[in-house]
Amino acid sequence: MDCSECINFKKVVIVGCGFVGAATAFCLMQSGLFSEMALIDSDQLKAEGEAMDINHGVPFNKPMKIYAGSYDDVKDASVVIVTAGANQKSGETRLDLVKKNINIFKSIIPEFKKRKFKGILLIVANPVDILTTVAIKLSGLPENRVLGSGTVLDTARLKYEIGNLLNIDSRSVHAFIVGEHGDSEIAAWSSANVSGIKLDKFCEMRNLYNYKEIEEKIANDVKNSAYEIISRKKATYYGIAVSVKRICEAIVRNERSILSISSMLHGQYGIEGISLSMPAIVGREGVETFVPIQLNDNEIKNLRLSAKRLKEILDQNKI
Numbered sequence: 323m324d325c326s327e328c329i330n331f332k333k334v335v336i337v338g339c340g341f342v343g344a345a346t347a348f349c350l351m352q353s354g355l356f357s358e359m360a361l362i363d364s365d366q367l368k369a370e371g372e373a374m375d376i377n378h379g380v381p382f383n384k385p386m387k388i389y390a391g392s393y394d395d396v397k398d399a400s401v402v403i404v405t406a407g408a409n410q411k412s413g414e415t416r417l418d419l420v421k422k423n424i425n426i427f428k429s430i431i432p433e434f435k436k437r438k439f440k441g442i443l444l445i446v447a448n449p450v451d452i453l454t455t456v457a458i459k460l461s462g463l464p465e466n467r468v469l470g471s472g473t474v475l476d477t478a479r480l481k482y483e484i485g486n487l488l489n490i491d492s493r494s495v496h497a498f499i500v501g502e503h504g505d506s507e508i509a510a511w512s513s514a515n516v517s518g519i520k521l522d523k524f525c526e527m528r529n530l531y532n533y534k535e536i537e538e539k540i541a542n543d544v545k546n547s548a549y550e551i552i553s554r555k556k557a558t559y560y561g562i563a564v565s566v567k568r569i570c571e572a573i574v575r576n577e578r579s580i581l582s583i584s585s586m587l588h589g590q591y592g593i594e595g596i597s598l599s600m601p602a603i604v605g606r607e608g609v610e611t612f613v614p615i616q617l618n619d620n621e622i623k624n625l626r627l628s629a630k631r632l633k634e635i636l637d638q639n640k641i
């Protein structure tokens with residue numbers, strides 16, 4: 323049977339209804355992208371409560387069936403989003419979550435395989451690059467159908483910071499964070515521009531001449547933003563929820579948008595066998611292809627270091 327016959331393109335499943343899963347569900351309810359959404363959590367009452375609460379917004383939006391589901395719901399879903407897993411506590415890095423969340427994934431991902439899930443698997447739980455690599459292995463899905471939210475959120479944070487600094491619409495900023503969604507992430511300054519104008523030139527237009535200091539400050543602010551938010555409110559969820567909605571849009575509407583999702587690399591920049599974030603064309607089939615943006619020697623060196631660091635962690639946690 324052709325895959326398109328068994329997939330309901332209007333159905334999404336969210337596994338994990340904590341801060342991130344619930345905010346994502348709320349965001350997707352308002353998006354009009356799907357007409358059916360099943361929420362799954364090991365805490366069944368939490369999934370039920372979130373479904374009940376979010377359903378009460380439906381009369382103000384588009385018709386949608388939202389309910390606490392089970393793994394049988396993944397059978398015909400077009401997108402399954404996994405946010406289940408421990409989150410960072412104040413002082414913890416994303417990589418501190420590895421063992422706990424790999425174990426959680428070992429209990430979740432095989433459930434999709436059992437039900438012959440054929441849609442797109444979108445990983446959000448952290449450390450997202452490691453867990454995307456793990457999900458590819460455990461799901462048996464073709465690699466292009468398993469992607470992580472990667473640095474889509476970090477890229478949004480970067481655009482926000484640059485837009486703010488230059489006092490322009492952040493949507494006119496074209497810049498990416500690549501590599502790990504985490505402490506070794508890289509701001510790809512060498513390809514950053516504002517509507518085609520190189521960033522250093524745009525800074526000059528705005529009478530900002532300390533470009534190198536600006537770069538460094540913005541990259542650090544972006545990298546540390548999750549720590550700053552977590553130290554104040556214990557979790558981050560709105561930014562990631564909108565990022566996940568954006569990725570779903572690209573998939574469901576077959577937009578072929580270029581997003582810095584996390585996906586398996588095979589030889590790009592000399593990196594092999596690990597999922598990392600690079601700008602890629604994203605559509606109904608998941609990841610179509612990576613987009614080789616211009617990176618300078620230093621950025622490539624740091625990207626390889628980022629991959630090496632993740633690979634070592636993955637090797638220590640054999641799947």
Ligand code: NAD
Pocket residue numbers: 337338339340341342343362363364365368405406407408409410419423426429430446447448449450471472475503557558559562
């Ligand atoms: P949370 O603790 O609020 O929610 C986690 C949920 O997962 C809980 O409801 C829990 O019951 C559920 N869960 C745990 N084990 C499960 C299992 N085996 N099956 C089903 N459900 C299970 O955490 P959160 O703040 O929502 O964060 C969730 C994950 O998302 C964390 O790993 C966090 O680091 C990550 N996160 C990622 C990004 C990103 O950019 N990728 C951003 C923010 C948070």
